Amino acid sequence: MNDKKVKGLSKVENYYQHYGLRAGELNKEGEKVIGYICSFVPVEIITAAGCIPFRIKGDVHEPITKGDNLMETIVCPLVRSYFDLCLKGRYDFLSGIVIPHACDSMVRGYSAWNYSLDLPYSYFLNIPSVVKESSFEFFNAELNNYRRGLERFVGKEISDDDIAGAIRLHNNNREKAKALYEFTKPEVPLISGTELRKVLAVGLSLPISESNQLFDEVLTEIKERKASPGKKGPRILIDGACIDNYSIMEIVEGLEADVVTDTVCTGTRDYWPEADTGIDPIDALAIRYLDKINCPKTYRENRPGTFEGDIADRFGDIGARAEEFNVDGAILLVYKFCDPFGFEVPARKAYYESVGIPLLCLESEYSAGTIGQLKTRIQAFLEMIG
């Protein structure tokens, strides 16, 4: 299936439809694939260990069945979907798994992952939920524990240079992703929101060198495009957690609007922040994962001391991105039982109001059957701002 002639967007479509295809092939060739969930797993160290980081993706079309025996329905449906797919063998090429302490569903569910999958390598990454000076000290030590664990698993040392090299490769990947986002900036975008997000999702399922090559191919392909798939309709920002199924983008774009940017995990939350170079690589990773990734799982002190100042501090990146991409409105998609986002909805709403960006809040159950019901709301919202 790894046909050298299939390039760019066709390759993306194939890898998206058969998510994990390439990782499975590489595993058969003897490579070690390490699965992870969430934006908070430092993939650079997995790459530095000579393994392939593989972002586990859910599936809205697969009803959650086996997973429900070990995770009650109060766990967020996205995490349950990941877990259910792993139990059913969808990602049976994994040699190991890393789960970060990002939300309660991940912390409380880790033991279930650990004993029911029983993989040769399994690690729970203890990332602090509060950004303070002491958090960096703690996380720095934790990152070294994580590194030692991987060293024992692969049977070789992971040097600072190995990590610095991996940081360069992953930063390079993030720069290419940003270059892809540039194509959504024209009045009629050159790449559709749905296409872009498929590229970005597939990019997280490949070894970093292959991901970089694929992004280059797509960049060339889009540059040469004659006809644009864009609509010249209202320009929409999608806000939310990890949105790895693109039905919502398809609904928006089917209604003659353009998804031009986002804050979501397999989008800008993963791809925007780069790790610093020229400093100790472990410090660089501690800074990137603790402070640079903006996610509601992280508590930041109210430095300005007022509500208005606090929301500007916490959500300022949304407004900046909306301005950069000339956004007309935003759609916030929150999964049922997603605590971090759920708790934050009122503050987020207040922020959008303060910067004058129309916002539509939607709740999703991460199930294909319920996505269509969101269409009426989206259509009315587009009619309102259009």
Add this chain to the structure above:
Amino acid sequence: MSYCLGIDIGSAYSKGVLMDDRELRASYYCLSGGDFRLTADKIKKELLSQADITSKDISRTVATGYGSKMVAFADKEITDISCHSKAISTLFPSVKTIVDFGDLYSKVFLIDGKGNLLNFLLSGKCAGGSARVLKVMAKVLQVNIENLGDLSFKAKKDIEFNTGCAVFAESEVISRVAEGFAKEDLLAAIHKALSAQCYSLAERLGIERDFALTGGGARNKGLIKAMGDLAGMDVHVPDAPHMTAALGAAILADEALKRLEVRGQNFFVDK
């Protein structure tokens, strides 16, 4: 003559309105059934025969409602939220807040004086808070749905009724029946619970005078009274509230037609 057709394919009932230059010529509604395409055709045929015209006489059709994309002959699809807003602002220009009691959802929306949508909220994805609750209750209590409102006015006792979800509400009512409560008292409690639920939805959006109710549920007098009591103001209700979205669709079709005509005839002026 410029006939415009508005068709609203709802999850329970489908409605059609035929207008000739803002003059109402025909209207019709029926159960939506299992094939929305056939239903749309049936409504169109009925309207044509009522007005004694043919398909060629219709200049523009706007489809709305849950099944709008199944109306193959429509020129445009517009959400029922925009259609309700248009119709209500035409009928009652002072209205700013609208509650639509539909079978699938209840919706609250704010409009400006010209019928433009400013903001909206829908009840949950299940039928909780929708007018379907009334249909379910009519069946459980074996009461004709037309009489629900009047019966509820005859209540003698206050019963506390808490469940918002349509399915759980059904079982709650059955258990109250088993406890020996009277139909009238139960109906009053159900109307109160449903209106409280929809009113709190409206409060989340911020209620501005004037206030209007629409949708099939607004045919129920009990609900109109309960909403009026909660809001502490009179509520406007169209004569045929279930037809409002279809009417709005026909008005929007008419407006679009006139814009097209202006563009065609006064090409230079429009530029």
